[in-house]
Amino acid sequence: AQSVTQPDIHITVSEGASLELRCNYSYGATPYLFWYVQSPGQGLQLLLKYFSGDTLVQGIKGFEAEFKRSQSSFNLRKPSVHWSDAAEYFCAVGSNFGNEKLTFGTGTRLTIIP
C-alpha cells in the first residue's frame, strides 16, 4: 500500500526567506505526486503535480517541487516566502493503476514571521 510521510509537523520561516517542505512516499512503482495548500477554514488548493517527465515541477504561487526517485522524495520549495503563504501544506500520492484514490500525508503547518 502507498503511504506518505511529512516529517515536519510545524515550520516557522521569516518572510522573504526560502522554504523547503519535506515529503517522502512509499510506493512500488512510479507514483503520481501532489502538493496541496489549505488556508484556515478553507478547502485544499492544488499547488502542483508530478506524473512523469521533468522531475522539477513548477506550480502556482511561485512554488516548485522536485521528484527524486532515489530518495523517494517530493519536496516543495519556494525561494522567498510571503506572509500569505502561511497555511497547512499536504503532500499526496496516487498511482496510475486505476481505481486508486489519493493518500495524504499528515500535513505541515507553515508559520511566517515578519
Place this chain on the structure above:
Amino acid sequence: DAMVIQNPRYQVTQFGKPVTLSCSQTLNHNVMYWYQQKSSQAPKLLFHYYDKDFNNEADTPDNFQSRRPNTSFCFLDIRSPGLGDAAMYLCATSRGLAGAQITQYFGPGTRLTVL
C-alpha cells in the same frame, strides 16, 4: 470559472438530528468524493462516486450516507450526528480514477458543529 461549490459553509446541528451537506460542480467530472477532516489532521476519505457507482471506504461508519442524483450534485447525509462528527467536510472531484485523471479538485468545505 469551473469550480466545486459546497453549501452551506457552516452548519450547526443538534446531537442526533439528521443533517445534509451539499456539493455541486461545474467541472463535469465523473468522480465525486467526500472527505472528513478534523482539526490538524489529513483529510479522511469517506466514500466516492464514479458516475452512479458508489464506493464506500471500509471504515466509514453506517451513520454516513451519500446520494448523487446527477453528475453535478452530490450530498452527504449524516443520519444521527454525534459529537465526534464535528469536523470540516470536504467535497472533491476528479475526471477519473486512472492516470492523470486522478487529480482532485476541492471545494471550500463545510464546517459542521454538533451541539
